Amino acid sequence: MPATFPHDSVGLVEPSVLKFDQPLALVCGKTIPQYELIVETYGSLNEQRSNAILICHALSGDHHAAGYHSEEDPKPGWWDSCIGPGKPIDTNLFYVVSLNNLGGCNGSTGPTCVNPDSGELYGPDFPIVTVKDWVESQARLADRLGIEKWAAVVGGSLGGMQALRWSLDYPERLGHAVMIASTPKLTAQNIAFNEIARKAITSDPDFHQGHYYRHDTVPTKGLMLARMIGHITYLSDESMGEKFGRDLKRQAFNFGYDVEFEVESYLNYQGKRFSKTFDANTYLLMTRALDYFDPAADFGGSLEEALSRAVCSYLVLSFSSDWRFSPERSERLVESMVKAGKRVSYAEIDAPHGHDAFLIPTPRYMAIFTAYMRRIADEVAA
Amino acid sequence: MMRADLNVIEPWVEPETTVLDLGCGDGTLLAYLQEKKSVLGYGLEIGEQQINECVRKGVNVIEHNLDEKDLSSFADRQFDTVIMTQALQAIRRPDRLLDEMLRLGRQGIVTFPNFGHWRCRAYLLTKGKMPVSRTLPYHWYDTPNIHLCTFNDFESLCQQKQIRILNRTVVNSEFETTRLALRWPNLFAELAIYRIAKH
Numbered sequence: 001m002p003a004t005f006p007h008d009s010v011g012l013v014e015p016s017v018l019k020f021d022q023p024l025a026l027v028c029g030k031t032i033p034q035y036e037l038i039v040e041t042y043g044s045l046n047e048q049r050s051n052a053i054l055i056c057h058a059l060s061g062d063h064h065a066a067g068y069h070s071e072e073d074p075k076p077g078w079w080d081s082c083i084g085p086g087k088p089i090d091t092n093l094f095y096v097v098s099l100n101n102l103g104g105c106n107g108s109t110g111p112t113c114v115n116p117d118s119g120e121l122y123g124p125d126f127p128i129v130t131v132k133d134w135v136e137s138q139a140r141l142a143d144r145l146g147i148e149k150w151a152a153v154v155g156g157s158l159g160g161m162q163a164l165r166w167s168l169d170y171p172e173r174l175g176h177a178v179m180i181a182s183t184p185k186l187t188a189q190n191i192a193f194n195e196i197a198r199k200a201i202t203s204d205p206d207f208h209q210g211h212y213y214r215h216d217t218v219p220t221k222g223l224m225l226a227r228m229i230g231h232i233t234y235l236s237d238e239s240m241g242e243k244f245g246r247d248l249k250r251q252a253f254n255f256g257y258d259v260e261f262e263v264e265s266y267l268n269y270q271g272k273r274f275s276k277t278f279d280a281n282t283y284l285l286m287t288r289a290l291d292y293f294d295p296a297a298d299f300g301g302s303l304e305e306a307l308s309r310a311v312c313s314y315l316v317l318s319f320s321s322d323w324r325f326s327p328e329r330s331e332r333l334v335e336s337m338v339k340a341g342k343r344v345s346y347a348e349i350d351a352p353h354g355h356d357a358f359l360i361p362t363p364r365y366m367a368i369f370t371a372y373m374r375r376i377a378d379e380v381a382a
Numbered sequence: 383m384m385r386a387d388l389n390v391i392e393p394w395v396e397p398e399t400t401v402l403d404l405g406c407g408d409g410t411l412l413a414y415l416q417e418k419k420s421v422l423g424y425g426l427e428i429g430e431q432q433i434n435e436c437v438r439k440g441v442n443v444i445e446h447n448l449d450e451k452d453l454s455s456f457a458d459r460q461f462d463t464v465i466m467t468q469a470l471q472a473i474r475r476p477d478r479l480l481d482e483m484l485r486l487g488r489q490g491i492v493t494f495p496n497f498g499h500w501r502c503r504a505y506l507l508t509k510g511k512m513p514v515s516r517t518l519p520y521h522w523y524d525t526p527n528i529h530l531c532t533f534n535d536f537e538s539l540c541q542q543k544q545i546r547i548l549n550r551t552v553v554n555s556e557f558e559t560t561r562l563a564l565r566w567p568n569l570f571a572e573l574a575i576y577r578i579a580k581h
Contacts, residue, residue, distance in 0.1 A: 335456070338444070341400070343422070345444065347445045364430055367430075368433065368434050368437055
């Protein structure tokens with residue numbers, strides 16, 4: 001519990017909620033009549049309003065990317081490793097905007113909010129939003145904040161997909177797109193894992209077709225299982241081996257089916273913790289947004305064609321042990337970017353942590369990320 | 383650091399064209415061509431520090447190990463110029479790489495040290511040992527230069543492959559062109575910079 005915050009932390013932060021009354025027409029054909037976005041900002045906007053960075057979050061992320069919510073807050077925001085004074089996304093240089101996406105469950109309008117049409121909670125009736133819809137809502141957020149053009153849109157995993165979509169939908173409104181541990185589309189295997197997660201949730205007897213709020217319950221078991229399977233895909237065999245090996249909680253086998261191995265205990269703990277804080281309908285929605293993401297499909301299946309409209313520069317980073325969105329996928333993306341004549345730099349970071357490596361400040365990752373962001377800072381200051 | 387070969391290469395690159403630099407190092411050449419010729423350049427590199435340095439300079443750099451991964455992911459004639467400075471002799475199959483360079487680019491630029499330089503010849507003749515010099519500072523057992531050749535070797539390979547030599551600049555290790563080197567390059571020049579094309 002930090003009584004004083006680390007010197008490279010943005011310190012105490014407070015989210016704010018912005019209300020949008022203009023209806024948002026979604027890709028699925030439905031419309032959200034009005035919505036709220038919860039936002040945190042770090043650093044300050046310069047006079048030219050040119051140093052703004054948009055942070056896009058991944059599946060279970062939210063607006064709280066950096067800093068602490070109170071003196072007693074045991075943990076900083078989810079990307080505190082990369083956002084703060086002197087960090088790659090240097091808050092001495094940039095004005096950083098981080099939001100909880102539409103459909104989320106951490107303060108922005110989503111399934112846990114009241115549907116103004118019915119006066120009841122949205123629940124499963126919350127329309128499925130796609131990455132394109134998020135970009136649209138983020139563009140309105142930029143308008144509201146008076147940001148004509150982002151210095152960069154930055155994200156890891158699903159966040160990187162939003163950065164890519166930004167570069168296609170609003171090419172003039174960003175200078176750089178930074179895609180970390182991301183992919184231009186999911187593979188069958190990725191979708192399969194998502195389906196298991198969804199099935200775990202929807203087959204929980206407490207799910208009630210998504211109307212669990214009405215029954216005053218939560219599909220805890222399903223959500224827990226979904227998180228456990230997801231969590232495995234975020235780690236690597238190597239990192240799990242290093243962390244847990246075959247360690248037992250007690251000295252010897254119990255010859256039963258209760259939790260005996262450390263890795264079981266860890267997964268159960270992670271699953272349980274997650275199921276208490278995250279909304280099951282949001283989890284379903286986020287996994288679908290992942291599945292549907294395929295910007296090339298909007299351009300005859302050609303990623304190069306899709307990219308042809310982009311004018312920003314790209315930084316693409318992958319991690320050697322990431323088997324969820326493997327380096328090969330980033331390489332394919334980079335090849336398409338080069339073929340489309342776009343400015344792009346790419347590095348594969350050697351890191352053992354699997355997909356989660358994008359959250360971990362390994363030296364080479366920090367070095368290249370910092371170098372790229374400094375370059376952007378120089379550009380916008382010039 | 384100012385590299386003298388930049389001045390040789392620059393006039394061979396048309397303004398606002400695309401350039402691929404194989405083994406781009408710290409991006410000095412591409413940064414120079416971006417500034418002087420407004421090219422759209424990409425460098426392939428494997429060194430971490432070099433990659434970071436490219437990023438710092440604003441040079442597009444792609445991590446790519448030329449010995450492990452071929453260039454098949456790039457399309458035919460995707461670039462106007464493909465450059466390889468002082469690495470041809472360190473590549474496992476220089477002949478195949480030349481083919482690839484001229485598949486990807488309308489023209490290629492290669493530089494390499496001349497193993498036919500008189501000092502190399504004299505070293506081998508008098509000492510009976512593999513030459514060690516300023517341009518070739520390695521021993522036979524630790525050298526990255528696994529395919530050393532002379533200018534004559536290179537030019538016969540080009541002839542065999544029907545590769546046209548558009549320009550050739552021969553220099554000593556200070557990147558100066560001496561009269562002797564011009565007259566008898568295979569004996570008196572230490573480095574050559576070739577501009578090549580197919581047909």
